[in-house]
Amino acid sequence: MDAENRAHLAALAGFDHMTTSRLVALLSGRAPIEAYAMASGCAAPSAPVAGIFRRSKDLGARWKASAAAIDPGAMEARCADLGVRVLVPEDAEWPPQLMCDPRRPAVLFAQGDPDVLDGRRVGIVGTRNPTRRGAQSAARFGSELATAGVRVVSGLALGVDGAAHRGALAADGAPPIAVVANGHDQPYPRQHRSLWMQVAEAGVVLSEWPPGTRPEPFRFPQRNRILAALSELVVVVESRERGGSLITAREAAERGVDVFAVPGPIDQRSSVGTNRLLEDGATPVASTDTLLVALGLDHRRAGRRRFDARALPRGDEAVVMDLCRSEPQSVESVAIALDWELAHAAMALARLERSGWLGESGGWFEEVDEYAELAE
Amino acid sequence: MFAAIPSAVILGARGHPVTVEVHVGSGLPGFHVVGLPDESIRESRDRVRAAVMSSEAKWPNDKITVNLAPSQQRKSGSGLDLAIAIGVLVASEQIPLDAVHDMAFIGELGLDGSTRAVPGVAPMAGVSTAGELVVPVANGHEAWIVCEGQVRPVAHLRELIAVLGEERAPWPDHDLTVADSDDGPHPDLADVVGQPLARRALEIAAAGGHHCLFVGPPGSGKTMLAARLPGLLPDLDREQALEVTMIHSAAGIPLPPGGLVTHPPYRSPHHTSSEASIVGGGSHSLRPGEISIAHCGILFMDELPEYHPRVIDTIRQPLEEGEVRVSRAAHHTTIPSRFQLVAAMNPCPCGEGGRPGGCDCGEARVARYAGRVSGPLLDRFDLRVRVHRPDVDDLLSGERGESTAVVAERVRAARWRAEQRQGAVNADLSPLELDSVAPLAPDALAVLRFEMDKGRLSGRGYHRIRRVARTIADLDDDPPDVIGEEAITLALDMRASIGPLRAGTVAA
Known part of the structure; x- marks a missing residue:
């Protein structure tokens, strides 16, 4: 496809209220320049496109306004500024997994090196608000998989996604892959701006939408299907009863991608979704070895544990540490469980926290492992 | 005729002494209240008139002027009713002036002449310097806690006229116990x-x-x-x-x-x-x-x-x-x-x-x-x-x-x-x-x-x-x-x- 057509395709994808199916209808059997003309009202619409216009009343006006606002040339320059490449299915870099996808995107915007898509890939997803243990697990999987040469695919969201990416980046192994739901000009969430840049630097950040697209809520489930399609298997670390990660799991299952879930305490809200996935037949996963075996890789090459400099807790502190390993504890729960004075329990917890074995948030103390700094 | 009756109003949590001056004189019959009264005090004209007439006293058919001193301070509340009524009765010579000597009055009146409780009697009683303080029965105990002088609870304007008027009746003996408020034992x-x-x-x-x-x-x-x-x-x-x-x-x-x-x-x-x-x-x-x-x-x-x-x-x-x-x-x-x-x-x-x-x-x-x-x-x-x-x-x-x-x-x-x-x-x-x-x-x-x-x-x-x-x-x-x-x-x-x-x- 020539540069002009590519520019028109990028601009067209950025039209107001553009969806994958509308884009596919516009592009069916014609070059992007013609589709662009049709969308902006300069050419007579084909029957399916006329149907689209008929179904949503003011779409014609919106697209006309978009065409006036988005100049293909400017869009091309913008993509070039951001280092974003416009990929179409006929390109060599187009991921083969997306070639025959039931809801194949019409175009992909790639920041970074799209070649890194070629390799073993595992998707790691989960809630935006995990427990410390969940975030640490995600970082551990990310790090150990990347060390073993497996690319980590995730969504750059807060919580589990971010932890997985950070783990993968820290391992300095296989390049990370991120699939996002908005344009590359405004990294989202803002807290992950630098993480986004690092992933784009070391691997690739993919989006179905061009620069200028805002992270609207409806785009996230759509993004999840691409994430699922690009993964050879998907690991859900923690998820509540409803959550984007369950959508990813469903999309994965529809595509025949194996779903793995990390089991959690049955009364922990952030594990309700994952536990339900396990009931529904997902494979439980507790260590990276399980994933490597599932990929047919030699798990003995899995990454070694990171060096741990903390002095081992002793005496009362060891007892409290054991409690905290099983589930989050508060000063009260420790005092009740061990029948200790409140101050005694508080001191043991505070000392463990100061020596780095426990992390506190909202009055709850959780175990900190060697992946903690990557999890936050 | 003229009478000056001590009373009090409340501002915030403090009482402020007020003197109710009543003048009854010739002129077109009428009843005027001056001295920055607010709406609730202006309404007291009607209450006081009805209460006096219900108490078998005569309402003077003259021009009645009530001044609330100090007159630059805005006053509010119904606690001046009793003082105004007594002032009118004194000024119209139905109660002798020396009978109300060293006495202050606080309380609201009903149309039938009965006295009604008003909020803030304790702080108002606190600033009263009179030897005797007349308050509604329902306020009797709170006035009694803080008042330095004698507290005289009354239930009806008629009682007051009987005590202060020519009859010279003894002060009525009212029971000051009040109903339990809902201040039960603290939860444990x-x-x-x-x-x-x-x-x-x-x-x-x-x-x-x-x-x-x-x-x-x-x-x-x-x-x-x-x-x-x-x-x-x-x-x-x-x-x-x-x-x-x-x-x-x-x-x-x-x-x-x-x-x-x-x-x-x-x-x-x-x-x-x-x-x-x-x-x-x-x-x-x-x-x-x-x-x-x-x-x-x-x-x-x-x-x-x-x-x-x-x-x-x-x-x-x-x-x-x-x-x-x-x-x-x-x-x-x-x-x-x-x-x-x-x-x-x-x-x-x-x-x-x-x-x-x-x-x-x-x-x-x-x-x-x-x-x-x-x-x-x-x-x-x-x-x-x-x-x-x-x-x-x-x-x-x-x-x-x-x-x-x-x-x-x-x-x-x-x-x-x-x-x-x-x-x-x-x-x-x-x-x-x-x-x-x-x-x-x-x-x-x-x-x-x-x-x-x-x-x-x-x-x-x-x-x-x-x-x-x-x-x-x-x-x-x-x-x-x-x-x-x-x-x-x-x-x-x-x-x-x-x-x-x-x-x-x-x-x-």
Whole structure:
């Protein structure tokens, strides 16, 4: 496809209220320049496109306004500024997994090196608000998989996604892959701006939408299907009863991608979704070895544990540490469980926290492992 | 003819003496009230006229002028009815002038001549210098508590005419006992199951007078805990009791059977309450607001972030100064409001944000929720305690915790120690005083240094921690002079950060 057509395709994808199916209808059997003309009202619409216009009343006006606002040339320059490449299915870099996808995107915007898509890939997803243990697990999987040469695919969201990416980046192994739901000009969430840049630097950040697209809520489930399609298997670390990660799991299952879930305490809200996935037949996963075996890789090459400099807790502190390993504890729960004075329990917890074995948030103390700094 | 009858009006929680001057003279028959009366006083013309005629007295068919002196001060309320009626009767020579010598009158009249209670009789009686004070029966006991002269309760204007008029009847003998107000026994701390940290925090709050914020999911017992704080506090001393009684009287709150408010009041205004109802003001008499009614007691603000931000903001100054200055265009007053603030809030809008992984709210939503409580107010809470839902096993065990009586005894001892040491509760300790009364042991200092190095403890937080630690130490059977690691650690556990859990926790 020539540069002009590519520019028109990028601009067209950025039209107001553009969806994958509308884009596919516009592009069916014609070059992007013609589709662009049709969308902006300069050419007579084909029957399916006329149907689209008929179904949503003011779409014609919106697209006309978009065409006036988005100049293909400017869009091309913008993509070039951001280092974003416009990929179409006929390109060599187009991921083969997306070639025959039931809801194949019409175009992909790639920041970074799209070649890194070629390799073993595992998707790691989960809630935006995990427990410390969940975030640490995600970082551990990310790090150990990347060390073993497996690319980590995730969504750059807060919580589990971010932890997985950070783990993968820290391992300095296989390049990370991120699939996002908005344009590359405004990294989202803002807290992950630098993480986004690092992933784009070391691997690739993919989006179905061009620069200028805002992270609207409806785009996230759509993004999840691409994430699922690009993964050879998907690991859900923690998820509540409803959550984007369950959508990813469903999309994965529809595509025949194996779903793995990390089991959690049955009364922990952030594990309700994952536990339900396990009931529904997902494979439980507790260590990276399980994933490597599932990929047919030699798990003995899995990454070694990171060096741990903390002095081992002793005496009362060891007892409290054991409690905290099983589930989050508060000063009260420790005092009740061990029948200790409140101050005694508080001191043991505070000392463990100061020596780095426990992390506190909202009055709850959780175990900190060697992946903690990557999890936050 | 002319008569001048002493009475009083109320402004805020203070009485102000007023002289009701009545002139009955020739002219077109009429009844005029001058001297900046407000609408409620102007209405008293009709009440007084009907009451006098119902009491078998004659209404003079002349021009009646009533002046309320001092005449530049705006007056409000129905408490001047009785004085106006007596003034009219004296000026029309139905009651001899010398019969009302050295007498003051406060009270509202019904159309049938019966007397009705008015709010604020206690402070009004307090400023009366007359030898005898006539009040409605229903106000008799509160006038009696503060009045230096003789209190003469009357039930009907007719009684008064009989006593003061030619009949020279003896003063009627009315029973002053009043119906029980709803001030039943305090709820007992033994009802709180488990939750040792929250119970301890309550004990510390009671012993040190620290403002306390409970943060926890719905159903964790925040309201239940707060309601048990008054029971832990010692009774008010005579001076405080008088002050509180004055305010309650002015606010029209039913007084306890003895007349004197002796228990620390407990007020829990709803979060939709208006600014005027919380702070005071609202009418010409500038009624005391909830923060003044809670004077020497507890103000409990449930669902703190749900209050209007302006309400939250306006209670900051009274918290600092112990009194509130209510000003309106024409008049202003200062009302005491030295209260202990206890508040409760959810950790986040969904309420589940206590336990890790439990919350559904986005970070921005949590930040917005927490942001509704201004930082400066948050800073006033020495104690910010995370309350967790009690364990199911604890709830079912049927085991009861320590009772209010046991804990109150420890609180009393700790308060006594603080009183002996610095003559005030620990919450009032200044940083300078803290250095001398709460020196830190080396291990405690190391803990605080660590927290400060980590950026989790600010300079102000440092003083608050020491204050609370001093109270924790005072609650010991054998209180140490030097604050150790134990007390400091516990104090730190009661400084929960408010806001998004993972990102950027606010320094305590």
